[in-house]
Structures are given as C-alpha cells and as structure tokens.
Amino acid sequence: MTPTHNLALFDLDNTLLAGDSDHEWPRFLIRRGLLDEAHFARQNDHFYAQYQAGTLDIQEFLAFQLAPLARFSRAELDALHAEYLEQHIRPIIPARARELLAAHQAAGDVVMIITATNRFITGPIARELGVEHLIAVELEEGADGRFTGRPTGIPSFQHGKIQRLEAWLAERGETLGSYPKSFFYSDSRNDLPLLERVTDPVAVDPDPTLRAIAEARGWPVISLRG
Template identity: 50%
Template sequence: MALVLYDLDNTLLAGDSEHAWCEFLVDAGVLDGEDARAENERLYGEYEAGTLDIHESLKFQLEPLIKHPPEALRRWRKEFMSSRIEPMITDAAVDLVEGHRDAGGDLAIVTASNSFVSEPIADRFGIPSLLSVELEHHQHRYTGRVLGTPTFREGKVKRLVEWMRKTGRNLAGSHFYTDSHNDLPLLELVDNPVAVNPDPVLGAHAEAREWPVLRLDGGASGRPA
C-alpha cells in the first residue's frame, strides 16, 4: 500500500486547530483574553511567514495543559471538537480521505499540532496513523516537555523517516497533501506532492514545479483520480 500523508491545519481542516484551541480556551474563560489572543495571533503570523520558533510556540500552547487536570482538559477538548473542529471539516476533505481509503492507501496525518489537539481529529477522520508533536506525561499530568523531534518543517521528514524505519514502510508511490510552504521539505521527498489551498509561497512553488493544486473549499470533490 502506498503512503498517503496529510497535513492537518488548513488542509484537512478549514482552519488551524491549535489557533482555534487557544480561541476556545479564551472564550471559555480558561485563558486571559487580551494577552492570550495577542500571543496567539503573533505566533500564527510567524508561522505563516515561515519565521516561527516552534519551541516558543509549544511553550505557549502547552501552558494550559500543564496547569489544568486531565479531566478538565478532556471535557474542554470534547466541547472544542463539537463546537470548533466539526465546522472546519468539509465534505471535500472527507472525500479526499475516503477516496484514498477506498483505493487502498495507507493513510497518515503528519502535523505540527500537538498530540492532545490532533489525536481526536485523526480519529474523527478515521486515519489510523498520526505523526504529531508528542507530549510527555508524568502521573497522568502533562509536563510541558516534548518527546523526540517536533513535527515541524524538517522535523516532519525526520519523524517520518524514523516511523517508516520502525514500521517497514517506504515512500514508493507516496502522496503528501498540504497548504503550507513550511512543508516544502516533505513535499520534495514524496512521489506525488499536492498543494492544497496553498499559501502564496507554496502556490508559486507548486506552479514552478508543476505540482497539482487542490481546492478543498467545500465546492468540489476532493476524491483522487
């Protein structure tokens, strides 16, 4: 089976899951609204510009996971999935996943979002393999430390290669779908790179390399040919 890899945010989702999680926590009164929103926007802008320090971003994202007990986090995450993530899931994105599943693809998400946020989203899509920023636990609480290399930029390639070696997979016939120029290292590695709702930098690169460009805006099917 050929690997079919998906970025998560602004690719399978019509939005960014970690950005939305912060907004949800602000609206729920868990985070201070003014300061948290400003930092959330600053970090997201740096991500879009390709200048993000992933460790600085993780420190911000993991703070509420460290401070609050697991039962509260699970309750908030359930509410977050229904109120914020479900509206981000388009028919076109579901079609894209189901088309490759029907064709016998080996499906995996490779995302820079942390595992706490991304695991239930992978489950929602029925995608069995998830490579995300893995978080350390101690006595059922998050420590704020990351396990291994964060799945960001070149880190996605490193983690993917480690996972393939461990599981006996390879990139023969592989696909990768993403919206972001931050994912160019992985796009250059697979056999079938696809730009999905691409940002301007990725869009220009895809045009120059004659890569397919897919729009998952809910208006057309994302099923592969």
C-alpha cells in the same frame, strides 16, 4: 515485502481543516474564560503570523502553546476537548476533505496525518476523520499522568516531519521508496521539505509562497473548501 499500495500523507491545519486547530484551541479556552484574552490572543496571533511567514521558532511556540495544558487534569482536558471538537473543529471539516481521505482508504492506501500540532489536540481530530495513523508533536507527562506543558522528542515541523516519518517507516521495515507512490497534501510553505521528498506533492488551498512554487514546478493545486 514491498507494499503494493500507496502512502497518502496529509497535513491537518488549513489542509484537511478549513482553519487551524492549534489556533482554535486557545480561542476556545478564552471563550470559556480559562485563558487571559488580551495576552493569549495577542501571542497566538503573533505566532500564527510567524508560521504563515515561515519564520516560526517551534520551541518558543511550543513553550507558549503547551503551557495551559499543565493547568488541568487529563479528565478535565478530555471534557474540554470534546466541547472544543464539537464547537470549533467539526464546523471547519470540509466535506471534500472527508471524501479525499475516503478515496485513498478505498484504494487501500496507508493514510496518515502528519502535523506540527500536538497529539492532545490532534488525536481526537484524527479519529473524527477516520485516520488511524498520526504523527504529531508528543507531550511530556509527569508521574501523575498530567501534561507538564513541555514537548518531548523531535517536533514534527518542517524537516522534523521527515525525521519523524522516516522513524515511523523504519519501525515498519520500510522507507518512502518502499511505496509505488507517496502523496503529501499540504497548504504551507513550512512543509516544502516533505513535499519535495514524496513522489506526488499536492498543494491544497496553499499559501502564496507554496502556490507559486507548486505552479512553477507543475505540482497539482487543489481546493478542499467550498
């Protein structure tokens, strides 16, 4: 059966959040004295600059970003995440982001967050935002249930977002074309592949490259901040 409702896809970092959850997590661990500040802050900033420039090597970044997760038990990580969510994430959730999500949900749309950040970090954030569906980087687990510090499957980054979304839709017996309208809200040039696939791309507080492209193509440019 063809859906009568729409599909609303949202990037997370610098879109629904006025900041980057992947950037904030190491900062939180450094503040707690759990990571070496000199090394991780420098490397974190290095990769973040690559991401903004559209030159990020996702596998190299994930090897760096996920390694600290292997140091802790799942119970320890859950306790740390609760603290991180309260201190670093809730303060950067704009009211307008919650309102936009609520508007799509009230319209009966299928709402999803699709992000290049890993599921450990983003799962609780999606729940905080009241979003049921999430595509994120998946994490490998060892026999004891601890994270190994390695990703698994296709990273949901650039064209990988399309691959992961198409697989998710196929499990539902759908395609993007099944929906009357498909929205994608993003801030980043890295999301151009998926922005070009949906019927209604929306640039949200975009980086300079995406802003220029959106303006040239007549895509809506909005802000969820302020």
